[in-house]
Amino acid sequence: MRAGRLVSLLLLLQTRGRMTAQDLAGELEVSVRTVYRDVESLSAAGVPIYADRGPAGGYQLLDGYRTRLTGLTSDEAGTLFLAGMPGPAAELGLGSVLAAAELKLRASLPGELADRADRVRERFHLDAPGWFRAGEPTPHLSTVADAVWSGRVLQIRYRRWKAPREVDRTLHPLGVVLKAGRWYLVAAYGERTTAYRVSNILAAEVLAEPAARPEGFDLAEYWAEWTERYESGVYTQVATVRMTVEALDRMAFVFPPEMARCARAEAGPPDENGWLITRVPIESIRHGHIELLKLGAEAEVLDPPELRSRFTETALGLLATYRPDATQLSVRSPLPAPSQPVPPPLSSPPASSSG
Known part of the structure; x- marks a missing residue:
């Protein structure tokens, strides 16, 4: 962990230039004293890092020095698809990993491309939830994500709409989806694959048993088909x-x-x-x-x-x-009576499935 922090400190100075010990401590989520020790370690290892004194001072690298220690770890590389979505990444427990991956990627870019990347970050922002919708509490999201990532069976207790309201399910997780600020787990239960709302999961445990994943399963393709079926079938x-x-x-x-x-x-x-x-x-x-x-x-x-x-x-x-004092209901209405015949009812659409 310390080696990774030293690399992050070095890359911060390389990408941002002069930074104070307090700024570095905030970025690395450590104490200022830890920053002092890390800077001493880098200097002892031959990294040309020096400090400027005074109110406008801070640490910086010797002009022209660039490190090649920008190789991504497997976890960092796996989070790059979440770039631009720091909120969801944090909910999945990957916030710090994503930050490290972005920092390494930024450090590996030549000057012009790095400046372009900075402009994109400054000018575009993704806010996934819809208007007037607060984020749902998902205390078991990190457990669900762990089961999906490790490919292991997931045991959950789930609250659904139909009776019995609470059920136990042993699932083979296939993926997680963020839809309009709400997290869903796509998983197989027996012969059936469906989506489970993560906020309705009451308890979750990752089992040692490996999960079965259908050959050629495409999460994006399945989700598009499932949402179409759900939207057309939910209105009965x-x-x-x-x-x-x-x-x-x-x-x-x-x-x-x-x-x-x-x-x-x-x-x-x-x-x-x-x-x-x-x-x-x-x-x-x-x-x-x-x-x-x-x-x-x-x-x-x-x-x-x-x-x-x-x-x-x-x-x-x-x-x-x-009107508790009213003794009877007046049936007189100020609204005009319908002047059109009532059309025959539509045939009911098919009923939707439920987890």
Whole structure:
């Protein structure tokens, strides 16, 4: 570990020029006293490193000196694909390794290319999570990544949506994917390969048994196919909804993309009062209830009856909460009655799979 730190110190001075002991200590995550000892060791080994005194002083290399100690370790080389994504690299436990790899790569570049690399770093930044989405807690991500990297079987306890909610799985991990700020594990369970949300893993242990990996498995290709199946199969029901044109426009900002897209594609022409009838894909009655509540009084569920009944119960409950003195519910509505016939329901898309 000390040898690697000495190389990193040398490369820092080579790539950045003069640096204070405090700056070097911050970059290397060591004490200033450790920096002093490392500088003495480098000097004793013949490295032409010297110190400038005073407030603007610091350590630097003799002009023209360049080291050839820029060979990447296997771990550092393996993290180069994460360049530009320091956040995800840190979540995987590879933050310091990636920093060392980037430093060595920067030191190996000639002046003009090194300056170009610096400009790219200064002008481009990747922020993976979507808007208004905080990062999910993934306490077992490093364990999952270790199983994927070492090619060993992973034993997990997993929380899923359907009963029983908590299940034990012995998985053959195939890869990890970062999708819109959320981590997923792609793994084989028996004859089936699917994706598991890492934040739903309650416990994880890497076993000694080697994992089986299908010959020719392509993670990117599998993920593209899986996401297409998931997005098309997750919506198992359809709700017929009467809504205003403004509500249909607002769906693009507050609904999942597939729901908003289908609602717009299925929308009929608006009537003279600005209301239209469309069909919205939903995962379940409960899911449709939660999502369509976002539209408030600008939407009326016409079908299925179970979903319409749930909205009636919600309206009565809100009345009881905000008007506890009300003795009866007025059925008179300021909204105009529909002037268009209700279209027949769509056939349900196929049900999605679950881990």
